[in-house]
Amino acid sequence: MRAKDNPMPVFANGDDGYPDTSNLEPRLEWFRSQLAHCSDIVIHPFTIGTGTACSLIYIRELFDYHDAEEHLLKPLIKECSSWNNDLSPLFVEHRLPSAGCRTLTAPSASMDWVLDGCGLLLIDGDSRMLGLSQTKFEKRAIMEAPNESVIRGPREAFVENLDTNLTLIRRRIRSRHLKIEQMTFGTKTRTSVVLIYLDDICPDSLVKEMKRRLACIDVDGVLGSNYLEEAIVDNPSSPFPQIQYTERPDTVSASVLEGRISVMVNNTPIALIAPVHFFTLLQSAEDYYQPFIAATWIRWIRFVFLTTSLLLPSFYIAITTFHPEMIPYSLLISVSSSREVVPFPALMEALMMEIAFEALREASVRIPKSIGQAVSIIGALIIGTAAVQAGIVSAAMVIIVSLTGIASFIIPSFDLGLSFRLLRFPMMLLAGIFGIFGIACGLIIIYVHMLNLQSFGTPYLSPIAPQVAGSFKDTLVRAPWWKMKRRPPTADAANRIRQKSGLRSWAEHSGEGED
Amino acid sequence: MSLLPKLWKIAILLCIPAMVTGCWSSVELNNRAFVNLVIVDQTDSGVELTLGIPLTNRLIPGFTGGTGEGGGQEPIAYVTRTGATLEEALQKIQGDIPRDVTFGQTHSIILGSRLAKQGIAPILEFVERNPLLRLNTNLFMVEGPVKSKVARMPSSFERFLASVLNGYIRNDQILSTTVKDMMYSEASGGDGLIPMLSFKTVDPSAKAGSPGGVGTAGAAILRKGKMVTNVLSPEETSSARLVLGQLKRYIYSAPSPTDGRNVGFYTSSLRTEIRPFRTRQGLGVTISSYSDAGIIASDSDIDLRKQQNIELLEKEINRIANKSLMEMIAKTRKSGADVFNFGHYLSVQYPKEWKTIQQDWRAYYKDRLEVRVDSVISLRRLGSSTDSFHNKLKVDEKEGDERTWNLSP
Numbered sequence: 001m002r003a004k005d006n007p008m009p010v011f012a013n014g015d016d017g018y019p020d021t022s023n024l025e026p027r028l029e030w031f032r033s034q035l036a037h038c039s040d041i042v043i044h045p046f047t048i049g050t051g052t053a054c055s056l057i058y059i060r061e062l063f064d065y066h067d068a069e070e071h072l073l074k075p076l077i078k079e080c081s082s083w084n085n086d087l088s089p090l091f092v093e094h095r096l097p098s099a100g101c102r103t104l105t106a107p108s109a110s111m112d113w114v115l116d117g118c119g120l121l122l123i124d125g126d127s128r129m130l131g132l133s134q135t136k137f138e139k140r141a142i143m144e145a146p147n148e149s150v151i152r153g154p155r156e157a158f159v160e161n162l163d164t165n166l167t168l169i170r171r172r173i174r175s176r177h178l179k180i181e182q183m184t185f186g187t188k189t190r191t192s193v194v195l196i197y198l199d200d201i202c203p204d205s206l207v208k209e210m211k212r213r214l215a216c217i218d219v220d221g222v223l224g225s226n227y228l229e230e231a232i233v234d235n236p237s238s239p240f241p242q243i244q245y246t247e248r249p250d251t252v253s254a255s256v257l258e259g260r261i262s263v264m265v266n267n268t269p270i271a272l273i274a275p276v277h278f279f280t281l282l283q284s285a286e287d288y289y290q291p292f293i294a295a296t297w298i299r300w301i302r303f304v305f306l307t308t309s310l311l312l313p314s315f316y317i318a319i320t321t322f323h324p325e326m327i328p329y330s331l332l333i334s335v336s337s338s339r340e341v342v343p344f345p346a347l348m349e350a351l352m353m354e355i356a357f358e359a360l361r362e363a364s365v366r367i368p369k370s371i372g373q374a375v376s377i378i379g380a381l382i383i384g385t386a387a388v389q390a391g392i393v394s395a396a397m398v399i400i401v402s403l404t405g406i407a408s409f410i411i412p413s414f415d416l417g418l419s420f421r422l423l424r425f426p427m428m429l430l431a432g433i434f435g436i437f438g439i440a441c442g443l444i445i446i447y448v449h450m451l452n453l454q455s456f457g458t459p460y461l462s463p464i465a466p467q468v469a470g471s472f473k474d475t476l477v478r479a480p481w482w483k484m485k486r487r488p489p490t491a492d493a494a495n496r497i498r499q500k501s502g503l504r505s506w507a508e509h510s511g512e513g514e515d
Numbered sequence: 516m517s518l519l520p521k522l523w524k525i526a527i528l529l530c531i532p533a534m535v536t537g538c539w540s541s542v543e544l545n546n547r548a549f550v551n552l553v554i555v556d557q558t559d560s561g562v563e564l565t566l567g568i569p570l571t572n573r574l575i576p577g578f579t580g581g582t583g584e585g586g587g588q589e590p591i592a593y594v595t596r597t598g599a600t601l602e603e604a605l606q607k608i609q610g611d612i613p614r615d616v617t618f619g620q621t622h623s624i625i626l627g628s629r630l631a632k633q634g635i636a637p638i639l640e641f642v643e644r645n646p647l648l649r650l651n652t653n654l655f656m657v658e659g660p661v662k663s664k665v666a667r668m669p670s671s672f673e674r675f676l677a678s679v680l681n682g683y684i685r686n687d688q689i690l691s692t693t694v695k696d697m698m699y700s701e702a703s704g705g706d707g708l709i710p711m712l713s714f715k716t717v718d719p720s721a722k723a724g725s726p727g728g729v730g731t732a733g734a735a736i737l738r739k740g741k742m743v744t745n746v747l748s749p750e751e752t753s754s755a756r757l758v759l760g761q762l763k764r765y766i767y768s769a770p771s772p773t774d775g776r777n778v779g780f781y782t783s784s785l786r787t788e789i790r791p792f793r794t795r796q797g798l799g800v801t802i803s804s805y806s807d808a809g810i811i812a813s814d815s816d817i818d819l820r821k822q823q824n825i826e827l828l829e830k831e832i833n834r835i836a837n838k839s840l841m842e843m844i845a846k847t848r849k850s851g852a853d854v855f856n857f858g859h860y861l862s863v864q865y866p867k868e869w870k871t872i873q874q875d876w877r878a879y880y881k882d883r884l885e886v887r888v889d890s891v892i893s894l895r896r897l898g899s900s901t902d903s904f905h906n907k908l909k910v911d912e913k914e915g916d917e918r919t920w921n922l923s924p
Contacts, residue, residue, distance in 0.1 A: 321541035325619025325647060329551065332620060336544045337571035345543050432541065448525055
């Protein structure tokens with residue numbers, strides 16, 4: 001599965017001009033020429049106890065030099081005198097107090113070994129090389145999830161380091177069925193990518209399909225999970241997210257337990273999860289940590305505001321310009337009098353305000369924190385009383401835009417929020433041109449599109465359309481845990497029982513006991 | 516891959532019907548003049564149409580009453596034009612108003628009595644053909660020239676006269692007749708009742724907050740779409756509302772059968788059944804109205820703990836109701852106007868007989884139709900006290916001890 005090597009001459013097969021000798025110096029010379037102008041490369045020559053010249057090649061601040069000194073240099077200098085000049089045990093038996101040693105012969109592999117941040121020990125008189133895996137570099141500490149915060153759930157979020165992230169998953173699912181398959185992408189970046197799935201729950205077809213799609217990727221660099229995401233989604237031109245992403249290890253674990261597959265990319269604190277369905281994107285991790293009654297209620301609120309974020313401005317435009325007879329009389333008087341001084345048509349007014357809001361939102365994400373407050377103050381003035389008092393927009397429109405803005409952030413998936421924010425604009429245009437008729441047309445188009453959409457071969461609107469029995473338990477409501485006996489349809493059909501019934505059978509027994 | 520072409524196909528398909536929506540084009544709110552009240556009257560020079568249009572530019576939030584100029588101004592304009600026909604008058608108004616006159620929010624139409632006497636058919640025609648005017652627009656009538664009265668009306672409780680009228684209808688304080696009701700009756704001859712409004716002349720210089728000038732009056736009787744001279748009094752109108760099942764809460768007092776002192780009641784109608792019947796003498800109808808009643812005050816000594824006393828009271832209020840119903844029906848019969856559409860009931864139940872009397876139905880209704888009324892009022896709520904205060908005080912006086920007022924029974 002490793003990506004093909006770069007066709008450039010120097011690294012062509014990596015072995016060009018490598019001296020076929022066991023002498024140290026010509027080999028070192030080759031490494032020096034290959035790694036010329038790399039000021040972070042350290043080539044450290046030393047002589048061990050038997051009097052043999054050695055050299056350690058590593059990258060500064062990536063290789064744990066102090067550890068190597070303790071476990072490699074010291075033993076070599078002290079103990080090797082007893083080996084009678086035969087250093088082969090070093091390669092064969094790994095007689096070093098350090099794990100992860102590997103004997104390397106291919107020069108290109110050794111070069112990659114060095115570039116991965118490990119150390120490479122070359123010994124005079126032996127063409128084999130010893131790879132040492134003591135990497136140590138600065139990493140970000142595990143912190144609270146900044147974008148998916150919860151109140152009752154675990155706080156940990158992924159960091160950039162893949163190994164740390166994998167421990168976060170493994171600590172949650174301690175099963176031998178949890179498979180973590182590694183691949184490398186990017187001819188230049190050689191980024192590690194892992195597939196995480198439970199081999200007994202995740203359908204084989206899904207794993208195969210994921211591998212098949214990933215196999216086509218051949219790029220020079222993978223710096224984030226979206227590099228892969230866009231390459232493997234079913235319909236890249238759809239505004240709807242077809243792969244879920246998360247920064248929470250518990251979300252990944254829960255998805256893996258539902259038979260889905262997760263893709264994690266090194267140096268990215270974001271895990272991809274596939275397949276994803278529309279209703280999954282409306283679930284938040286918090287739903288499962290809160291009591292089911294509260295979670296169900298929150299879910300309904302989410303549905304309401306999902307509709308709001310898509311339709312409120314367009315409905316306002318349609319009703320005020322086409323169907324004012326629908327508005328209750330007193331409300332009409334209020335709305336109409338607030339619009340009295342506004343010089344723009346309702347559609348223009350709404351577009352202006354919505355675009356101003358989008359700009360404000362984008363600015364607040366990109367802006368340096370030190371001046372963020374200034375922007376929010378100015379923003380509040382633009383989309384606020386000043387605009388109303390200046391007679392540029394109506395007070396009703398300010399309410400509509402703010403409510404829509406809030407509504408779009410209620411959607412747990414930021415991507416889905418984005419797509420709804422985007423779809424709002426064509427809906428507003430349709431409403432401005434055709435009224436409610438236009439809104440209905442727009443909704444039909446969106447609905448047909450969603451019906452056609454697939455995520456890794458599964459319908460996007462499942463489990464509601466097509467309907468799966470009992471599917472409402474984790475879509476329209478959040479059923480209590482003891483009711484969710486079966487895994488969702490993403491899991492392998494042969495292995496769908498999540499729990500035995502009778503999670504609450506003690507309640508029946510204690511009732512009998514009292515009699 | 517095939518997704519996008521499919522989407523385009525659907526988009527194009529949905530756009531094609533959009534071409535035929537010719538009567539739809541967007542009009543901004545601040546380019547519309549929302550008519551909340553239509554007043555039609557007949558003058559010597561033709562049909563006089565007055566449109567009540569709220570002036571939203573005088574109602575801008577945060578500005579209302581702010582400046583000296585805007586503060587005292589009425590937030591409504593009454594625009595009046597006279598033309599030979601209703602349409603002509605409307606065109607004159609539209610020609611003079613810089614905004615698009617919109618009837619989508621019209622809830623009330625006030626008719627002048629002079630116009631009503633000539634016939635309300637043109638109004639019904641106008642409403643029927645205008646897609647924006649609702650069929651449940653309420654009809655009212657005012658005796659005499661309307662325009663001058665409305666213009667002088669200060670409204671204390673509401674901003675607009677139209678809101679006052681809506682309030683009457685919403686709270687069931689007035690007989691409600693909609694355009695749809697009149698259209699139904701138009702089909703069967705055009706008889707009906709239209710509620711009347713009374714405008715008490717108020718000194719124009721009176722401060723805002725002085726008693727409102729508009730009030731409910733009785734009801735006009737329409738015969739063949741034209742108003743007759745006889746008018747139902749407010750009390751008779753209440754009886755009419757009982758027949759129509761519209762009486763929500765009517766407060767009155769009746770003497771107690773035990774000692775003749777007054778007991779206060781309120782009645783709410785539950786339902787009314789109109790059943791035609793046939794006797795050897797001819798056809799007739801029975802009006803059975805079922806209502807609930809409650810006691811709101813009592814001057815009487817009557818002991819309400821006894822079931823037979825309650826029955827006595829029920830009998831008394833039923834007698835009163837029957838009497839007033841009969842009087843009201845008699846008045847409509849005198850006018851020869853079948854305002855409750857009895858003819859319709861008869862035509863359904865006895866079509867054969869109906870055919871013979873259909874030609875001179877109004878004369879039949881006037882002289883020969885047998886009308887029985889059967890009011891069933893059940894006294895349900897006695898209030899939380901069985902004894903009147905009057906009684907309790909008297910008992911205490913007898914005992915001579917003023918301190919032992921026993922308030923709880």
